[in-house]
Amino acid sequence: MPTAAGTRRWKVSEPQPVTARSTTPSSSASPNCEAELPPTRSHIKNVVAAYLKRHPTEATLLEPLSRTLDGTAEPTNRSTLPGHLTCSAVVIDRDRRVLHIHHKATGKVLAPGGHVEEDDRTLLEAALREVHEEAGIPPAALCVTAEFGDLPFDIDVHDIDANPAKSEGAHQHYDLRFVFHLVRPDVEIAVQPEEVSGAQWLPFDEVASPSLRAKLICSGLDGRFEPVNASALIHDGAGRYLLHLRDDIPGIWEPGAWSLLGGGREPGDTSLEATARRELLEEAGLELDVLEPFAVELATGTNGMAVPIQIFTGQWSGDPTALSLAEGVMLTWFNPDAMPRLRMSPSTLELVRRHAAAHAERHPRDQAVVRQPPIPGPEGPKAGSSSIPHIVGVHLYLERDGQVLLGLRHPDSAYAGSTHHFLAGHCEQESAVACLVREAQEEAGLLIDPQDVELAHVVHMVDEPGAQPRVGFVFRARRWTGTPEVREPDRCVSWGWWPADALPELIVPYTRAAIEGIRAGRPYTELGWA
Structure with a gap:
Protein backbone atom coordinates (compact mmCIF):
# COMPACT_ATOMS: atom_id res chain seq x y z
CA MET A 1 0.00 0.00 0.00
CA PRO A 2 1.16 3.61 -0.40
CA THR A 3 3.68 4.95 2.06
CA ALA A 4 2.98 7.81 4.44
CA ALA A 5 1.88 11.13 3.00
CA GLY A 6 4.76 13.15 1.64
CA THR A 7 6.93 10.10 0.85
CA ARG A 8 7.69 9.86 -2.85
CA ARG A 9 8.79 6.24 -3.15
CA TRP A 10 6.25 3.53 -3.62
CA LYS A 11 7.63 0.04 -3.81
CA VAL A 12 5.40 -2.34 -5.73
CA SER A 13 5.36 -5.96 -4.57
CA GLU A 14 5.46 -9.20 -6.53
CA PRO A 15 4.55 -9.20 -10.25
CA GLN A 16 0.86 -9.45 -11.07
CA PRO A 17 0.14 -13.21 -11.23
CA VAL A 18 -3.00 -13.34 -13.32
CA THR A 19 -3.66 -10.93 -16.16
CA ALA A 20 -5.06 -11.52 -19.60
CA ARG A 21 -2.55 -12.73 -22.19
CA SER A 22 0.31 -12.20 -19.77
CA THR A 23 3.86 -13.39 -20.12
CA THR A 24 5.59 -15.23 -17.30
CA PRO A 25 8.56 -13.03 -16.44
CA SER A 26 11.22 -14.00 -13.98
CA SER A 27 11.32 -11.97 -10.80
CA SER A 28 14.83 -12.85 -9.67
CA ALA A 29 18.22 -11.80 -10.97
CA SER A 30 20.10 -13.98 -13.40
CA PRO A 31 22.35 -16.46 -11.53
CA ASN A 32 25.16 -15.85 -14.04
CA CYS A 33 25.15 -12.05 -13.76
CA GLU A 34 25.11 -10.82 -10.17
CA ALA A 35 25.43 -7.20 -11.30
CA GLU A 36 22.21 -7.42 -13.32
CA LEU A 37 19.41 -5.47 -11.73
CA PRO A 38 15.74 -6.29 -12.00
CA PRO A 39 13.87 -6.35 -14.30
CA THR A 40 15.97 -9.21 -15.60
CA ARG A 41 17.16 -9.48 -19.17
CA SER A 42 15.02 -12.60 -19.72
CA HIS A 43 11.92 -10.70 -18.57
CA ILE A 44 12.69 -7.79 -20.91
CA LYS A 45 13.31 -10.14 -23.83
CA ASN A 46 10.00 -11.91 -23.21
CA VAL A 47 8.12 -8.61 -23.10
CA VAL A 48 9.73 -7.26 -26.28
CA ALA A 49 9.23 -10.58 -28.10
CA ALA A 50 5.55 -10.62 -27.19
CA TYR A 51 5.18 -7.04 -28.40
CA LEU A 52 6.88 -7.80 -31.75
CA LYS A 53 4.63 -10.81 -32.24
CA ARG A 54 1.70 -8.38 -32.09
CA HIS A 55 3.51 -5.69 -34.15
CA PRO A 56 5.89 -7.53 -36.54
CA THR A 57 6.23 -4.49 -38.80
CA GLU A 58 8.13 -2.66 -36.03
CA ALA A 59 11.01 -5.19 -35.95
CA THR A 60 13.26 -2.89 -38.00
CA LEU A 61 12.54 0.10 -35.76
CA LEU A 62 13.37 -1.94 -32.66
CA GLU A 63 16.45 -3.62 -34.12
CA PRO A 64 18.80 -1.43 -31.99
CA LEU A 65 16.89 -2.50 -28.88
CA SER A 66 17.18 -6.16 -29.88
CA ARG A 67 20.95 -5.75 -30.31
CA THR A 68 21.19 -4.17 -26.87
CA LEU A 69 19.29 -7.09 -25.34
CA ASP A 70 21.63 -9.56 -27.05
CA GLY A 71 24.68 -7.71 -25.71
CA THR A 72 26.24 -7.56 -22.26
CA ALA A 73 25.31 -4.01 -21.19
CA GLU A 74 22.46 -3.55 -18.71
CA PRO A 75 19.50 -2.41 -20.89
CA THR A 76 17.86 -0.38 -18.10
CA ASN A 77 21.01 1.45 -16.95
CA ARG A 78 21.12 5.18 -17.70
CA SER A 79 24.75 4.88 -18.77
CA THR A 80 24.08 2.22 -21.42
CA LEU A 81 24.64 3.77 -24.85
CA PRO A 82 23.65 4.36 -27.56
CA GLY A 83 20.27 3.72 -25.90
CA HIS A 84 18.46 2.22 -22.91
CA LEU A 85 14.96 1.44 -21.68
CA THR A 86 12.40 3.71 -20.07
CA CYS A 87 8.78 3.00 -19.13
CA SER A 88 5.63 5.13 -19.32
CA ALA A 89 2.02 4.81 -18.13
CA VAL A 90 -0.82 5.53 -20.55
CA VAL A 91 -3.74 6.17 -18.16
CA ILE A 92 -7.16 6.30 -19.85
CA ASP A 93 -10.29 7.64 -18.16
CA ARG A 94 -13.91 6.91 -19.09
CA ASP A 95 -14.05 9.97 -21.38
CA ARG A 96 -11.38 8.42 -23.65
CA ARG A 97 -8.75 10.83 -22.45
CA VAL A 98 -5.10 10.20 -21.60
CA LEU A 99 -3.27 11.72 -18.65
CA HIS A 100 -0.35 14.00 -19.57
CA ILE A 101 2.08 15.84 -17.31
CA HIS A 102 4.16 18.96 -17.92
CA HIS A 103 7.88 18.31 -17.40
CA LYS A 104 9.76 21.31 -16.02
CA ALA A 105 13.15 20.30 -17.41
CA THR A 106 12.09 19.78 -21.03
CA GLY A 107 8.86 21.77 -21.21
CA LYS A 108 7.25 18.80 -22.94
CA VAL A 109 3.78 17.43 -22.27
CA LEU A 110 4.02 13.63 -22.06
CA ALA A 111 2.51 10.60 -20.38
CA PRO A 112 4.05 9.92 -16.95
CA GLY A 113 7.22 7.89 -17.24
CA GLY A 114 10.94 7.66 -16.67
CA HIS A 115 13.92 5.43 -16.11
CA VAL A 116 13.73 1.96 -14.58
CA GLU A 117 15.04 1.72 -11.02
CA GLU A 118 16.48 -1.21 -9.13
CA ASP A 119 13.35 -1.75 -7.01
CA ASP A 120 11.24 -2.26 -10.14
CA ARG A 121 10.90 -6.01 -10.48
CA THR A 122 9.12 -5.76 -13.82
CA LEU A 123 8.78 -3.14 -16.53
CA LEU A 124 5.09 -2.80 -15.71
CA GLU A 125 6.01 -1.95 -12.11
CA ALA A 126 8.35 0.76 -13.35
CA ALA A 127 5.45 2.41 -15.18
CA LEU A 128 3.24 2.07 -12.09
CA ARG A 129 5.88 3.68 -9.89
CA GLU A 130 6.36 6.58 -12.30
CA VAL A 131 2.66 7.45 -12.52
CA HIS A 132 2.42 7.32 -8.73
CA GLU A 133 5.50 9.51 -8.22
CA GLU A 134 4.75 12.06 -10.92
CA ALA A 135 0.95 12.27 -10.74
CA GLY A 136 0.06 10.84 -7.33
CA ILE A 137 -2.11 8.04 -8.75
CA PRO A 138 -1.64 4.82 -6.73
CA PRO A 139 -1.72 1.44 -8.47
CA ALA A 140 -4.93 0.60 -6.57
CA ALA A 141 -6.70 3.19 -8.76
CA LEU A 142 -5.56 1.46 -11.97
CA CYS A 143 -6.07 -1.84 -13.73
CA VAL A 144 -4.62 -3.39 -16.86
CA THR A 145 -6.77 -3.74 -19.96
CA ALA A 146 -8.24 -7.07 -21.01
CA GLU A 147 -6.77 -6.58 -24.50
CA PHE A 148 -3.14 -5.97 -23.55
CA GLY A 149 -2.69 -7.23 -19.99
CA ASP A 150 0.84 -6.60 -18.75
CA LEU A 151 2.33 -6.19 -22.23
CA PRO A 152 3.30 -2.81 -23.72
CA PHE A 153 0.71 -1.01 -25.80
CA ASP A 154 3.42 0.87 -27.68
CA ILE A 155 7.24 1.03 -27.84
CA ASP A 156 8.57 4.38 -28.93
CA VAL A 157 12.14 5.21 -29.97
CA HIS A 158 13.14 8.83 -29.58
CA ASP A 159 16.34 10.87 -29.43
CA ILE A 160 17.59 12.49 -26.23
CA ASP A 161 19.87 15.52 -26.45
CA ALA A 162 23.19 15.60 -24.67
CA ASN A 163 23.12 16.89 -21.09
CA PRO A 164 26.57 18.10 -20.02
CA ALA A 165 25.29 18.88 -16.52
CA LYS A 166 24.68 15.16 -16.02
CA SER A 167 27.69 14.11 -18.09
CA GLU A 168 25.30 12.43 -20.52
CA GLY A 169 25.91 12.35 -24.24
CA ALA A 170 23.22 12.22 -26.90
CA HIS A 171 21.43 8.87 -26.87
CA GLN A 172 18.08 7.16 -27.45
CA HIS A 173 15.25 6.02 -25.23
CA TYR A 174 13.30 2.87 -25.97
CA ASP A 175 10.13 3.82 -24.15
CA LEU A 176 7.79 0.93 -23.30
CA ARG A 177 4.30 2.30 -22.79
CA PHE A 178 1.81 0.33 -20.71
CA VAL A 179 -1.87 1.18 -20.90
CA PHE A 180 -4.11 1.31 -17.81
CA HIS A 181 -7.76 2.02 -17.12
CA LEU A 182 -8.59 4.44 -14.32
CA VAL A 183 -10.96 2.48 -12.05
CA ARG A 184 -11.29 5.25 -9.45
CA PRO A 185 -12.48 8.39 -11.26
CA ASP A 186 -12.48 10.31 -7.98
CA VAL A 187 -8.72 9.95 -7.51
CA GLU A 188 -6.93 13.27 -7.07
CA ILE A 189 -3.99 14.22 -9.27
CA ALA A 190 -1.08 15.35 -7.09
CA VAL A 191 1.90 16.21 -9.28
CA GLN A 192 5.51 15.92 -8.15
CA PRO A 193 6.51 19.59 -7.69
CA GLU A 194 10.25 19.03 -8.14
CA GLU A 195 9.89 17.84 -11.74
CA VAL A 196 6.28 18.43 -12.83
CA SER A 197 4.49 21.76 -13.22
CA GLY A 198 1.00 20.47 -14.00
CA ALA A 199 -1.21 17.75 -15.46
CA GLN A 200 -4.02 17.56 -17.97
CA TRP A 201 -6.25 15.03 -19.72
CA LEU A 202 -6.06 15.00 -23.52
CA PRO A 203 -8.44 13.22 -25.93
CA PHE A 204 -6.97 10.48 -28.10
CA ASP A 205 -6.60 12.73 -31.18
CA GLU A 206 -4.55 15.25 -29.16
CA VAL A 207 -2.10 12.82 -27.59
CA ALA A 208 1.45 14.19 -27.93
CA SER A 209 3.22 11.08 -29.26
CA PRO A 210 2.38 10.32 -32.93
CA SER A 211 2.82 6.53 -32.60
CA LEU A 212 0.79 6.39 -29.39
CA ARG A 213 -1.90 8.66 -30.84
CA ALA A 214 -2.33 6.49 -33.94
CA LYS A 215 -2.66 3.28 -31.94
CA LEU A 216 -5.13 4.78 -29.48
CA ILE A 217 -7.40 6.10 -32.23
CA CYS A 218 -7.47 2.66 -33.88
CA SER A 219 -8.01 0.80 -30.61
CA GLY A 220 -11.31 -0.06 -29.02
CA LEU A 221 -10.18 1.27 -25.64
CA ASP A 222 -12.75 3.50 -24.00
CA GLY A 223 -11.64 3.61 -20.38
CA ARG A 224 -14.23 1.07 -19.21
CA PHE A 225 -12.49 -1.82 -17.54
CA GLU A 226 -13.40 -5.45 -18.14
CA PRO A 227 -12.78 -8.44 -15.86
CA VAL A 228 -9.59 -10.35 -16.57
CA ASN A 229 -10.11 -13.00 -13.87
CA ALA A 230 -13.00 -15.28 -12.93
CA SER A 231 -13.97 -16.88 -9.61
CA ALA A 232 -16.77 -19.18 -8.49
CA LEU A 233 -18.98 -18.52 -5.46
CA ILE A 234 -20.14 -22.05 -4.69
CA HIS A 235 -22.99 -22.67 -2.23
CA ASP A 236 -24.91 -25.76 -1.17
CA GLY A 237 -28.38 -24.21 -1.26
CA ALA A 238 -28.61 -24.52 2.53
CA GLY A 239 -26.62 -21.51 3.67
CA ARG A 240 -23.06 -22.83 3.36
CA TYR A 241 -20.31 -21.56 1.07
CA LEU A 242 -17.19 -23.32 -0.18
CA LEU A 243 -13.93 -21.52 0.62
CA HIS A 244 -10.39 -22.30 -0.46
CA LEU A 245 -7.46 -21.89 1.94
CA ARG A 246 -4.53 -20.59 -0.09
CA ASP A 247 -0.90 -21.57 0.52
CA ASP A 248 0.84 -19.28 2.99
CA ILE A 249 3.99 -18.79 0.96
CA PRO A 250 5.50 -15.65 -0.62
CA GLY A 251 4.79 -14.78 -4.23
CA ILE A 252 1.16 -15.88 -4.48
CA TRP A 253 -2.01 -13.85 -4.35
CA GLU A 254 -3.50 -13.47 -0.84
CA PRO A 255 -1.22 -16.04 0.84
CA GLY A 256 -2.74 -17.87 3.77
CA ALA A 257 -6.21 -16.41 3.22
CA TRP A 258 -9.59 -18.01 2.58
CA SER A 259 -10.84 -17.19 -0.89
CA LEU A 260 -12.97 -18.37 -3.79
CA LEU A 261 -11.69 -20.79 -6.39
CA GLY A 262 -10.66 -19.09 -9.62
CA GLY A 263 -7.87 -17.46 -11.57
CA GLY A 264 -6.79 -15.50 -14.62
CA ARG A 265 -8.07 -15.83 -18.15
CA GLU A 266 -5.74 -17.69 -20.48
CA PRO A 267 -5.48 -17.39 -24.28
CA GLY A 268 -7.37 -20.65 -24.83
CA ASP A 269 -10.38 -19.58 -22.76
CA THR A 270 -13.30 -18.67 -25.00
CA SER A 271 -15.03 -16.71 -22.23
CA LEU A 272 -14.72 -15.85 -18.56
CA GLU A 273 -17.16 -18.66 -17.78
CA ALA A 274 -14.72 -20.98 -19.55
CA THR A 275 -11.98 -19.53 -17.34
CA ALA A 276 -13.99 -20.27 -14.19
CA ARG A 277 -14.75 -23.82 -15.32
CA ARG A 278 -11.11 -24.50 -16.22
CA GLU A 279 -9.91 -23.17 -12.85
CA LEU A 280 -12.43 -25.28 -10.92
CA LEU A 281 -11.30 -28.37 -12.79
CA GLU A 282 -7.58 -27.62 -12.47
CA GLU A 283 -7.63 -26.55 -8.82
CA ALA A 284 -10.12 -29.03 -7.37
CA GLY A 285 -11.30 -31.45 -10.05
CA LEU A 286 -14.75 -29.91 -9.70
CA GLU A 287 -17.29 -29.70 -12.54
CA LEU A 288 -20.61 -27.86 -12.13
CA ASP A 289 -23.63 -28.10 -14.42
CA VAL A 290 -24.59 -24.42 -14.10
CA LEU A 291 -22.54 -21.28 -13.51
CA GLU A 292 -24.33 -17.94 -13.47
CA PRO A 293 -22.80 -14.41 -13.51
CA PHE A 294 -23.32 -12.72 -10.15
CA ALA A 295 -21.08 -9.65 -9.77
CA VAL A 296 -17.77 -8.03 -10.65
CA GLU A 297 -15.37 -7.66 -7.73
CA LEU A 298 -12.42 -5.26 -7.66
CA ALA A 299 -9.69 -7.11 -5.80
CA THR A 300 -6.11 -5.98 -5.16
CA GLY A 301 -3.37 -7.87 -6.98
CA THR A 302 0.10 -8.67 -5.65
CA ASN A 303 1.52 -5.57 -7.35
CA GLY A 304 -1.07 -3.32 -5.70
CA MET A 305 -3.21 -2.83 -8.81
CA ALA A 306 -6.96 -3.29 -8.98
CA VAL A 307 -7.97 -6.61 -10.56
CA PRO A 308 -11.55 -6.84 -11.90
CA ILE A 309 -12.91 -10.34 -11.26
CA GLN A 310 -16.10 -11.77 -12.76
CA ILE A 311 -17.86 -13.72 -10.01
CA PHE A 312 -20.01 -16.68 -11.03
CA THR A 313 -22.31 -18.63 -8.72
CA GLY A 314 -22.91 -22.35 -8.73
CA GLN A 315 -24.61 -24.88 -6.46
CA TRP A 316 -22.97 -28.06 -5.19
CA SER A 317 -23.39 -30.04 -1.98
CA GLY A 318 -20.65 -32.64 -2.06
CA ASP A 319 -17.82 -33.48 0.32
CA PRO A 320 -14.86 -31.10 -0.20
CA THR A 321 -12.41 -33.63 1.25
CA ALA A 322 -13.24 -35.99 -1.62
CA LEU A 323 -12.08 -33.47 -4.23
CA SER A 324 -8.62 -33.68 -5.78
CA LEU A 325 -7.20 -30.39 -4.51
CA ALA A 326 -4.20 -29.41 -6.66
CA GLU A 327 -3.58 -25.91 -5.27
CA GLY A 328 -3.78 -24.49 -1.77
CA VAL A 329 -4.25 -26.25 1.55
CA MET A 330 -7.90 -27.23 1.82
CA LEU A 331 -11.54 -26.66 0.84
CA THR A 332 -14.21 -26.32 3.53
CA TRP A 333 -17.85 -25.31 3.91
CA PHE A 334 -18.56 -22.20 6.02
CA ASN A 335 -21.65 -20.39 7.19
CA PRO A 336 -21.46 -16.60 6.56
CA ASP A 337 -21.78 -15.97 10.32
CA ALA A 338 -18.43 -17.69 10.89
CA MET A 339 -16.57 -15.86 8.13
CA PRO A 340 -15.71 -12.65 10.05
CA ARG A 341 -13.39 -14.82 12.14
CA LEU A 342 -11.50 -15.96 9.06
CA ARG A 343 -8.55 -14.34 7.37
CA MET A 344 -10.17 -13.31 4.10
CA SER A 345 -10.73 -10.32 1.85
CA PRO A 346 -13.50 -7.99 3.09
CA SER A 347 -14.82 -7.79 -0.46
CA THR A 348 -15.18 -11.57 -0.62
CA LEU A 349 -17.07 -11.56 2.67
CA GLU A 350 -19.36 -8.85 1.32
CA LEU A 351 -20.01 -10.92 -1.82
CA VAL A 352 -21.03 -13.92 0.26
CA ARG A 353 -23.34 -11.81 2.42
CA ARG A 354 -24.98 -10.27 -0.64
CA HIS A 355 -25.57 -13.67 -2.18
CA ALA A 356 -26.86 -15.13 1.10
CA ALA A 357 -29.34 -12.26 1.49
CA ALA A 358 -30.54 -12.57 -2.11
CA HIS A 359 -30.79 -16.36 -1.89
CA ALA A 360 -32.77 -16.16 1.36
CA GLU A 361 -35.30 -13.89 -0.34
CA ARG A 362 -35.73 -16.16 -3.36
CA HIS A 363 -35.57 -19.51 -1.52
CA PRO A 364 -36.60 -19.03 2.11
CA ARG A 365 -37.31 -22.73 2.57
CA ASP A 366 -33.72 -23.65 1.81
CA GLN A 367 -32.49 -21.79 4.88
CA ALA A 368 -34.35 -24.17 7.19
CA VAL A 369 -32.11 -27.01 6.06
CA VAL A 370 -29.28 -25.57 8.15
CA ARG A 371 -31.18 -26.07 11.41
CA GLN A 372 -31.24 -29.83 11.90
CA PRO A 373 -33.65 -31.30 14.49
CA PRO A 374 -32.31 -33.61 17.23
CA ILE A 375 -31.73 -37.11 15.93
CA PRO A 376 -33.48 -39.74 18.08
CA GLY A 377 -31.75 -42.90 19.23
CA PRO A 378 -32.38 -46.34 17.74
CA GLU A 379 -35.37 -46.88 20.04
CA GLY A 380 -36.87 -43.46 19.33
CA PRO A 381 -37.18 -40.55 21.77
CA LYS A 382 -38.34 -41.43 25.25
CA ALA A 383 -41.31 -39.69 26.84
CA GLY A 384 -40.38 -36.77 29.02
CA SER A 385 -36.79 -36.58 27.73
CA SER A 386 -34.98 -34.51 25.14
CA SER A 387 -31.54 -34.63 23.61
CA ILE A 388 -28.98 -32.07 24.78
CA PRO A 389 -26.62 -30.70 22.12
CA HIS A 390 -22.94 -30.96 23.06
CA ILE A 391 -20.32 -28.38 22.12
CA VAL A 392 -17.60 -30.04 20.06
CA GLY A 393 -14.10 -28.64 20.38
CA VAL A 394 -10.84 -29.64 18.73
CA HIS A 395 -7.40 -29.33 20.31
CA LEU A 396 -3.93 -29.62 18.83
CA TYR A 397 -1.33 -31.73 20.62
CA LEU A 398 2.11 -30.94 19.20
CA GLU A 399 5.12 -32.59 20.80
CA ARG A 400 8.75 -31.76 20.03
CA ASP A 401 11.65 -33.32 21.92
CA GLY A 402 9.44 -34.12 24.88
CA GLN A 403 7.89 -30.66 24.96
CA VAL A 404 4.27 -29.73 24.27
CA LEU A 405 3.05 -26.57 22.50
CA LEU A 406 0.83 -24.36 24.69
CA GLY A 407 -0.53 -20.86 24.23
CA LEU A 408 -0.93 -18.23 26.95
CA ARG A 409 -4.45 -16.83 26.65
CA HIS A 410 -5.06 -13.08 26.73
CA PRO A 411 -5.87 -11.69 30.21
CA ASP A 412 -9.18 -10.33 28.92
CA SER A 413 -10.18 -13.56 27.19
CA ALA A 414 -13.75 -14.64 27.90
CA TYR A 415 -12.42 -18.12 28.73
CA ALA A 416 -9.38 -19.01 30.85
CA GLY A 417 -7.67 -15.59 30.79
CA SER A 418 -3.91 -15.60 31.61
CA THR A 419 -3.96 -19.41 31.50
CA HIS A 420 -2.11 -21.86 29.26
CA HIS A 421 -4.12 -23.97 26.85
CA PHE A 422 -3.95 -26.07 23.70
CA LEU A 423 -4.35 -24.45 20.32
CA ALA A 424 -8.09 -25.04 20.08
CA GLY A 425 -11.40 -24.09 18.49
CA HIS A 426 -15.05 -25.03 18.14
CA CYS A 427 -16.34 -27.05 15.21
CA GLU A 428 -18.59 -25.18 12.84
CA GLN A 429 -20.18 -26.83 9.80
CA GLU A 430 -17.07 -28.87 9.14
CA SER A 431 -15.39 -32.08 10.18
CA ALA A 432 -13.29 -32.13 13.34
CA VAL A 433 -10.04 -32.63 11.40
CA ALA A 434 -10.93 -29.82 8.99
CA CYS A 435 -11.60 -27.58 11.99
CA LEU A 436 -8.20 -28.48 13.48
CA VAL A 437 -6.37 -27.68 10.25
CA ARG A 438 -8.20 -24.37 9.92
CA GLU A 439 -7.61 -23.31 13.53
CA ALA A 440 -3.89 -24.19 13.35
CA GLN A 441 -3.45 -21.94 10.35
CA GLU A 442 -5.61 -19.10 11.67
CA GLU A 443 -4.29 -19.02 15.24
CA ALA A 444 -0.60 -19.87 14.78
CA GLY A 445 0.25 -19.91 11.05
CA LEU A 446 0.88 -23.67 11.08
CA LEU A 447 0.10 -25.73 7.99
CA ILE A 448 -1.02 -29.29 8.69
CA ASP A 449 -1.95 -31.96 6.19
CA ARG A 479 4.16 -33.38 10.94
CA TRP A 480 3.54 -29.69 10.36
CA THR A 481 5.01 -26.73 8.52
CA GLY A 482 5.82 -23.35 10.05
CA THR A 483 6.84 -21.83 13.37
CA PRO A 484 4.07 -20.93 15.85
CA GLU A 485 3.26 -17.22 15.68
CA VAL A 486 0.61 -15.09 17.36
CA ARG A 487 -2.07 -14.39 14.76
CA GLU A 488 -5.00 -13.68 17.08
CA PRO A 489 -3.47 -11.40 19.74
CA ASP A 490 -6.88 -10.69 21.29
CA ARG A 491 -7.06 -14.36 22.27
CA CYS A 492 -3.48 -15.58 22.66
CA VAL A 493 -0.44 -13.48 23.63
CA SER A 494 2.34 -16.07 23.16
CA TRP A 495 3.19 -19.63 22.18
CA GLY A 496 5.70 -21.75 24.06
CA TRP A 497 7.07 -25.27 24.33
CA TRP A 498 6.69 -26.83 27.79
CA PRO A 499 8.17 -30.10 29.11
CA ALA A 500 5.34 -32.63 29.23
CA ASP A 501 6.39 -33.56 32.77
CA ALA A 502 6.69 -29.95 33.98
CA LEU A 503 3.61 -28.13 32.74
CA PRO A 504 2.93 -24.52 33.79
CA GLU A 505 0.98 -24.04 37.02
CA LEU A 506 -1.70 -21.93 35.33
CA ILE A 507 -3.13 -24.33 32.76
CA VAL A 508 -6.69 -25.24 31.79
CA PRO A 509 -7.59 -28.31 33.91
CA TYR A 510 -8.80 -30.47 31.06
CA THR A 511 -5.67 -29.57 29.06
CA ARG A 512 -3.53 -30.97 31.88
CA ALA A 513 -5.81 -34.01 32.15
CA ALA A 514 -5.58 -34.70 28.42
CA ILE A 515 -1.78 -34.44 28.38
CA GLU A 516 -1.51 -36.75 31.37
CA GLY A 517 -3.93 -39.17 29.69
CA ILE A 518 -1.91 -39.18 26.46
CA ARG A 519 1.33 -39.83 28.36
CA ALA A 520 -0.34 -42.66 30.26
CA GLY A 521 -1.78 -44.19 27.09
CA ARG A 522 -5.42 -43.61 28.08
CA PRO A 523 -7.77 -42.72 25.19
CA TYR A 524 -10.55 -41.12 27.25
CA THR A 525 -11.12 -38.80 30.24
CA GLU A 526 -14.30 -37.60 31.97
CA LEU A 527 -14.37 -34.38 33.99
CA GLY A 528 -17.09 -32.67 36.02
CA TRP A 529 -19.69 -35.43 35.86
CA ALA A 530 -21.26 -36.49 39.17
Missing part, protein backbone atom coordinates in the same frame (compact mmCIF):
# COMPACT_ATOMS: atom_id res chain seq x y z
CA PRO A 450 -5.15 -33.76 7.34
CA GLN A 451 -3.42 -37.07 6.54
CA ASP A 452 -0.82 -36.29 9.23
CA VAL A 453 -3.47 -36.01 11.97
CA GLU A 454 -4.43 -38.78 14.40
CA LEU A 455 -6.79 -38.85 17.38
CA ALA A 456 -4.79 -38.85 20.63
CA HIS A 457 -7.42 -38.38 23.35
CA VAL A 458 -11.08 -37.53 24.04
CA VAL A 459 -12.30 -35.48 26.99
CA HIS A 460 -16.01 -35.49 27.88
CA MET A 461 -16.69 -32.72 30.40
CA VAL A 462 -19.18 -30.46 32.05
CA ASP A 463 -18.11 -27.36 33.98
CA GLU A 464 -20.90 -27.60 36.55
CA PRO A 465 -24.19 -29.51 36.99
CA GLY A 466 -26.73 -28.36 34.42
CA ALA A 467 -24.15 -26.65 32.19
CA GLN A 468 -23.95 -27.52 28.52
CA PRO A 469 -21.74 -30.60 28.05
CA ARG A 470 -18.64 -30.46 25.88
CA VAL A 471 -16.64 -33.03 23.97
CA GLY A 472 -13.02 -32.24 23.28
CA PHE A 473 -11.13 -34.12 20.58
CA VAL A 474 -7.37 -33.87 21.10
CA PHE A 475 -5.52 -34.57 17.85
CA ARG A 476 -1.82 -35.21 17.44
CA ALA A 477 -0.11 -33.87 14.31
CA ARG A 478 2.79 -36.08 13.25
